[in-house]
Amino acid sequence: MKIISQIFNIALRELDILRKNRIYGFCMVVFPVVLVLFFTTMLDDGLPQDLPIGVVDHDNSATSRGLIRNLDAMQNSRVVYRFSSVTEARNAMQEGKVYAYLYIPSGMSEKLISGRQPKISYYYTMTCLSAGSMASKDMKTIGMLGSMAVGRAVLSAKGATDRQIRAALQPVSIDAHMIANPYGSYNYSLTTVFVPGILMLFMALLSAYAIGMELKFDTGKEWLALADGNIFVAIIGKYLVHALVFLLVIFLYQYYIFNVLHFPHLGGVWSIVRLTLLQVAASLGFGIFAFGLMPSLRMSMSISSLWFVLGISMCGSAFPVMGMDAPLQAMSWLFPLRHYWMLYQATVLNGFPVIDVWFHLVALVAFTLLPWMVLRKVKNAILNYVYIP
Amino acid sequence: MSIFHKIREHITDVLYIWRQEMKQVIRDEGVLMFLVVVPLGYPLLYSWIYNNESVHEVPVVVVDQSHSALSRQFIRDCDATPDVEVKYYAEDLNEAQSLISRQIAKGIYLFPSDFATNIMRGEQGTVSVYCDMSLMLAYKAVYQTAVVESMRLGAGLNIKKAGNFSKREDAITAQPLAVDDVAMFNPSGGYGSCVLPAVLMLLLQQALALGIGMAAGTARERHRNGQLIPDDDPHYRGAYRIVWGKALCYGMIGAVAAAYLSMAVPRMFSFPQLADGWTLLLMLLPYTIASIFFGMTVSCLVRYRENVMLIMVFVSVPLLFLTGVSWPQSSIPGAWQGVSWLFPSTFGVRAFIRINSMGASFGQILPEIRILWIQAAAYLGMACLVYRHQFRLARKWSNRTE
Numbered sequence: 001m002k003i004i005s006q007i008f009n010i011a012l013r014e015l016d017i018l019r020k021n022r023i024y025g026f027c028m029v030v031f032p033v034v035l036v037l038f039f040t041t042m043l044d045d046g047l048p049q050d051l052p053i054g055v056v057d058h059d060n061s062a063t064s065r066g067l068i069r070n071l072d073a074m075q076n077s078r079v080v081y082r083f084s085s086v087t088e089a090r091n092a093m094q095e096g097k098v099y100a101y102l103y104i105p106s107g108m109s110e111k112l113i114s115g116r117q118p119k120i121s122y123y124y125t126m127t128c129l130s131a132g133s134m135a136s137k138d139m140k141t142i143g144m145l146g147s148m149a150v151g152r153a154v155l156s157a158k159g160a161t162d163r164q165i166r167a168a169l170q171p172v173s174i175d176a177h178m179i180a181n182p183y184g185s186y187n188y189s190l191t192t193v194f195v196p197g198i199l200m201l202f203m204a205l206l207s208a209y210a211i212g213m214e215l216k217f218d219t220g221k222e223w224l225a226l227a228d229g230n231i232f233v234a235i236i237g238k239y240l241v242h243a244l245v246f247l248l249v250i251f252l253y254q255y256y257i258f259n260v261l262h263f264p265h266l267g268g269v270w271s272i273v274r275l276t277l278l279q280v281a282a283s284l285g286f287g288i289f290a291f292g293l294m295p296s297l298r299m300s301m302s303i304s305s306l307w308f309v310l311g312i313s314m315c316g317s318a319f320p321v322m323g324m325d326a327p328l329q330a331m332s333w334l335f336p337l338r339h340y341w342m343l344y345q346a347t348v349l350n351g352f353p354v355i356d357v358w359f360h361l362v363a364l365v366a367f368t369l370l371p372w373m374v375l376r377k378v379k380n381a382i383l384n385y386v387y388i389p
Numbered sequence: 390m391s392i393f394h395k396i397r398e399h400i401t402d403v404l405y406i407w408r409q410e411m412k413q414v415i416r417d418e419g420v421l422m423f424l425v426v427v428p429l430g431y432p433l434l435y436s437w438i439y440n441n442e443s444v445h446e447v448p449v450v451v452v453d454q455s456h457s458a459l460s461r462q463f464i465r466d467c468d469a470t471p472d473v474e475v476k477y478y479a480e481d482l483n484e485a486q487s488l489i490s491r492q493i494a495k496g497i498y499l500f501p502s503d504f505a506t507n508i509m510r511g512e513q514g515t516v517s518v519y520c521d522m523s524l525m526l527a528y529k530a531v532y533q534t535a536v537v538e539s540m541r542l543g544a545g546l547n548i549k550k551a552g553n554f555s556k557r558e559d560a561i562t563a564q565p566l567a568v569d570d571v572a573m574f575n576p577s578g579g580y581g582s583c584v585l586p587a588v589l590m591l592l593l594q595q596a597l598a599l600g601i602g603m604a605a606g607t608a609r610e611r612h613r614n615g616q617l618i619p620d621d622d623p624h625y626r627g628a629y630r631i632v633w634g635k636a637l638c639y640g641m642i643g644a645v646a647a648a649y650l651s652m653a654v655p656r657m658f659s660f661p662q663l664a665d666g667w668t669l670l671l672m673l674l675p676y677t678i679a680s681i682f683f684g685m686t687v688s689c690l691v692r693y694r695e696n697v698m699l700i701m702v703f704v705s706v707p708l709l710f711l712t713g714v715s716w717p718q719s720s721i722p723g724a725w726q727g728v729s730w731l732f733p734s735t736f737g738v739r740a741f742i743r744i745n746s747m748g749a750s751f752g753q754i755l756p757e758i759r760i761l762w763i764q765a766a767a768y769l770g771m772a773c774l775v776y777r778h779q780f781r782l783a784r785k786w787s788n789r790t791e
Contacts, residue, residue, distance in 0.1 A: 023696050031703050038707050041722055048720040093573070094749040096739065099717065108566075117561045121569035126578045127746045131717035133529070133578070136570065143568035144540075150565040167513045171546045172463070172539040175515045176532060181522035186716070189525055194706055201702065209695060298419040298603075301695055305702045306427075312706065313438050318715075319580045320524050323444035328437065342492070345523035352490035 003233055010226050010237025014210075018241065021213075027202045028245050035198055036253050039191040040261060046185030047076065048134050054081035054089050054101035063109035063149075067120075067142055071102060074138040093125055100124035100135035102142070112150060120146070130186065180264045180349050188263055192344065193317040195253060197337050200283040201308035203246055207239060207287030208304050211378065212297025220382035231379040235371065239284050246280050266351030274354075275343050282336045282367035289367075292374025295381030311337035317345075339363040405624040406634025414600070414638065417607050424600035428592060428646040435588055436658040439581030446474040447530040450485045450494040453478065457505030459542070463516065466538045467498065472530040485519075495521045496531030508546065526580070574747045575661060582660050586745050587714040589650045590738045594680040595705055597643055601635075601684035602697030618776075618783040628777040632769075636681055643677040651741065663748035664741075671751060672740045675761035679733035682768035689775040704732075712738035733768075736760045 018024040053071065057064050072079040081098055083089040089101040103121045111118035122139040126132040148169050155165045181188045214220035227234035254272055257263045265272060290307075291300040313319070314328070315337040321329055332338045339360040346357045354361060371378070414420050449467070453460050468475040477494055479485035488494040497519040508514035518535045520528045544563035551562045575582045612619060619625050651669060655662045691697045710716055711729035718739075721729070729735040740757035743749035751758075 023699060027699055027703075035703075035707070038710075038725070042710060042716065042725055044722070045720055048717045050719070051717060052719055091753065094743060094747050095753045096718070096743060099719075112566055115561055115565065117565060117567050119567040119569055121571060123571045123573050125747065126572045126575035127583055127742055128714055128717050129578060129580065129583045130715065131719075132572065132575075136572065140568070140570065143566060146566040146568075147564050164511070167511055168547075169543075170540075171508050171514060171543040173513050173515050174532075174535050174539050175517045176535075177517065177519045178522050178528070179519060184522070184525075184528070186525075189522065190715075198703065198706060202699075205699060205702070209699075212695070297695060301698055302419065302422055305698055306431075309702060309705065310434065313435065317524070318526075318584075319439055320444050320526055322447075323441050323526070324438060325441065346490065346492065349523060350490070350521070356487075356490045357492065 003230075006227050006230075006233050007237040007240065010223065010234060011240050013223070013226065014238050014241040017210075017213075018245070023209075024206065027206055028242075028249060031202065032195075032199055032249050032253065035195055036191075036256065039195055040187065040257065043185075043187035043190055046183050046187050048130055048186075049076055050078040051076055051099050051131050051135050052080040052097065053077045053135060054083050054092055054098040055079055056083045056086055056089050056101060056103045058106040059104045059108040060106075061109035063112065063146075064104045067104065067146055068102070070145060071138060071142050074141070076134040077138040090123070093123070099128065099131040100139065102139055112146075180266055180351075187261075188349075189317070191257065192263065192349075193315065193337075193341055194312065196250075196279060196340060196344070197308070197312045197315065199246070199250060199253075200279060200311075200337055200340065201305065203242070203280060203283035204287035204290065204304040204308055205301055207242060207284045208291045208300040209287075209297070210238060210242065211288065211291045211382075212300060214382060215295070215385060216297055224379070224382055229379075231375050231382075235288065235375070235378070239288070242284060243280050247276065250276050250280065265348050267348040268351065271347040271351070271354070275340070275348060278343070278361065278364040278368070279336075279340050282340070282364040285368040285370045286336055288378070289370035289374055292371060292377045292381075295377065295385055307335070308337065311335035314338060315341040317341050333363065336364065336367050339367075399627075399630055402624045402626065402630040403634045403637065406631055407637040409622075409624075410604070410635050410638035411641070413604060413607065414642070417604065420600050420603045420607065423596055423603055424642050424646075427599070428596045428650060431592060432585075432589055432650060432654045433657075436581065436585060436654060436660070439579075439585055440658055442577060442579030442581050444526050444530060445471050447472060447496070447527045448476040448494045449473050449496045449498060449531055450477040450479050450488045451475050452480070452482060452485050452497060452499045454481075454502040455500040455504035455506075457500075459505040459508060459514070460500040463500070463538060463542055464498070466541065467534055470534050470538070473534040482519075489519075489521050495524065495527040498535060581658070582746070584714060585658075585660055586655070586742050587709060587712050587738045589654060590676070590741045591705065591709055591712070591734050593643070593647055593650055593677070594683065594732070594734045594737065595701055595708075596646060597639060597677075597680045598684035598687055599697060599701050600642070601639055601681070602688040602691055602701065605685075605688035606691060606695070606697060616779070616783040616786055618780055628780040629773060631780070632685065632772050632776050635685060636678075636772075639681045639684070640677065643681055647673045647677050651745070655745070661746040664745040665750070668744050668749075668751045668754075672737075672744060672754060672758060672761075675758060675765050676733055676737035676740070679761050679765040679768055680737070682765060682772045683733055685772040686768050686775055689772075689779055708732055708734050711735050714738065714742065730760075733761060733764050736764070 055068050057068060068079055071077055081092060083092065086103055092098050093101065101123055108118040108120060120143060124132045124135045151169050152165055155168060178184055214223055224234055227237065258265050287304055290304045294300050294303065314332050314335045316332060321332045342357055342360040346352045347354050414424060451464055453464065464475055467473050477488055479488065482499060485497045499517040501515065504514045516535060516539060518532055520531050522528055548559045548562050553559050553562060572578055609616065618631060625631055651673060688697065711721065711725060712735055713721060736757040740754040743754050
């Protein structure tokens, strides 16, 4: 009973600290809100649409104009420039005006009709992968349609039905199922890792900051006294408030993306709640551990921020971990965001049973328990260290 | 006092502050970490992460209910591509799904029992492809391999049916309109070659802003009234000389960091490097200057030096997005485009990618260079303003304490 009242008193004291230092308000509420709005509005289209594209049409025939019209009608491409030469088109690409251009040489339609296999070329820049791959996909489709147009005309002249034509032109078809993200939306795949990743960064940073500030302003002894010198109780009381505030913020974020924006979540509510609890606990644990390891405000914050920023790349959501070098694959286990993301995509996005990714769950629990190893060091630091600027 | 004397005194003060500032940077390990260790070590780490550029041999599970020569040929063809590896065979979709669930495979190719029968009957045969969408690169490998192989198989069947006499006729049957697919400036579509140049340039701005902010925070904490400008040193007697002195110190560090980030790192990891030396210099000059004055302006806003870390770390990922490297510039909403104009990194990264990865000439990045110079001038003005304000505050405090 006494412990509960101690925790309560420490929590009240922490609440007062959070109210007085404006940086907490910024990092716990303002920044996360800005972040959520930033990513969800930025990626609202899901896929890049109407990318500016140029054409060099030396053929000037009904067929070539048909191809260009078709390209313009594609969802991801918009023909904004017509160049007179390939050099001009390449210059425009280097100036950043177009992401791709289509070159149709003269005599294209003539050769096509007489069966002499003309060649059209498309050029796209891969310095922006999402734009380059989208533009190339559209142009590839245009090329295929151009090829098929010939066969289609012949077959329909012979009186074949649409179904027969389809089967004749494309004997093998692909029936694609994009599980849990049917539009291939970047919003679904990027927002759901960057926002939690940066939130975890803030949680770890602030938990190191919170103890560090006790040391810096020499209020740590007073904090410890409230818990009768029991560092475990002191930490629980202090971080209870942090955890509750962050849980509230994260649940609001999740309500927004899952209920308002309807992000896919085949795993259901329980998987989301479980993941969020683990996420908050593991991040706070990492921050406290970083401080225990290096009981200095600046070092522990630097370590946490460098580690979590690195985690955004190491979690393997953009460039997969399986594509990295072997030592990096092993190191990816040391990043809490990696485990968060693995659990997220398996249990929340795809709705798979948690037992199939249990080791990532255990890893997050392990991050939560890390401070246990440094409890003594933290206490020692609070009691004996002097802050040096 | 003659005007020459005044100028001389001014220059002496600037040089003195330059030296003092440099000493402080070296003495403060927090500042040293962000100005030296981060620009030196971070790019190496990032380059290592992205060094393999693309994913190969994405594991796929096959459910072959057709058991036909055609389905086996399709499976062999897919397995032979660099992107996909047929790693497992499953009896049905449930078993295949459990492999995906255990993160062992990234996609399923399902051949229904009527796959070959349909094709032989002159109807369309269908292959169902199920993709795990959690990894975009894996999804593209699984899906695109299936599309390409289905077209190849189809073309092969059509060639057989056509009964041609020559190879040339076969080629025309398969593809009446030939298509040349040319990926430029990063032909393998490598992830590292695409993202890393942007990360390098962004890192320059972030490291400078963090280092300058940390140094300013330390100066405040050393000061007895928590002011930014020391009042016990006679050389710190004007806002402009302080701005110039500091700028020279950070300019020195920034020049080394910029050279290392733009030339040494890409060479070490063989990332694209098409930039012409003079163009690179003319681009890095305004970018570094703009970043320094940007950092100095931001540094006046923070009271505790840890706060600058919270702010700069927070903006780093959004800033990378605003440059248009991972999400195309043409798709960035107008409001965020407006916000992006506030940061030197937006134009620094764009100009750097164009000259470094795309071999653009100076004339082709002129719009970005102009904006960078405007930003440099604007942030210089801002830095002078905020430092003059700080200077007055410091004066007020020292008068009060006297």
